[in-house]
């Protein structure tokens with residue numbers, strides 16, 4: 001931590017790390033850290049339930065003086081991760097509901113082809129991805145559990161990319177007719193290598209080494225948080241993810257040869273728009289950091305597009321951080337991606353034969 005960060009850290013009594021309670025404190029950053037205590041199994045289970053309750057529903061501050069300032073964007077019972085969790089649960093619920101309806105009321109329900117089956121599996125893997133990411137965001141308020149559930153968060157993302165890419169290869173090769181095994185296995189091998197590497201690293205590198213604080217100077221706004229990072233392998237994580245996310249580009253030329261032109265264009269347009277949307281979301285969350293970086297204590301209520309609900313009511317106590325914004329953009333991106341697949345599956349006579 002730089003001296004600058006410490007100097008800025010004067011707007012909340014718990015933001016001064018040197019004076020902050022021990023790491024096992026329930027409220028290290030007022031409304032973020034909720035660490036599960038050790039002890040007996042029954043005590044542990046009770047703590048898990050409490051953590052879920054506090055992050056998802058109601059996170060009462062120990063006293064109004066702790067983080068309960070007038071500027072606090074989260075209000076008296078909010079949590080920074082609440083919108084992150086609910087946004088992903090909304091995605092999981094929407095895809096689960098759609099998959100249920102898909103078999104009954106859409107043209108794809110009557111089609112029996114490998115591409116259609118893979119498209120269904122791809123949709124189901126998105127439900128898994130959204131749920132595993134929701135679990136991670138609940139547990140990210142706990143240093144130790146956050147470290148391990150983060151592995152599941154990334155594994156879920158890789159799973160969705162792999163099933164989506166396999167579906168694309170199947171469509172571009174007319175249900176994997178004459179497709180080489182490498183075309184299918186490539187992205188799965190990438191997933192196995194990444195998951196194995198980062199899992200091994202997780203058990204080798206101490207948890208406290210990868211836990212980093214962010215926005216310590218915005219504690220009284222409710223924006224201070226801790227999160228795990230990949231340290232020297234951050235570039236590997238990012239580059240591998242981008243390479244996998246662009247896997248559709250390898251299958252696209254074959255699609256124009258294999259299936260009807262309108263279907264190939266639907267696939268192409270959906271992939272291009274979805275990927276551009278995804279990159280836009282990444283830019284906002286990782287580079288711009290809007291609105292997080294742009295809010296300060298003097299004009300906490302003023303920034304454009306600052307969306308939050310500080311009220312102590314049902315569905316209250318959340319703020320649309322840059323990461324929550326990214327969640328909604330990512331959901332829009334996968335919906336666009338799915339729409340292209342569904343159009344091709346529903347209308348292509350070549351794939352249905």
Ligand SMILES: [Zn+2]
Nearest residue numbers: 084133323327
């Ligand atoms: Zn997230």
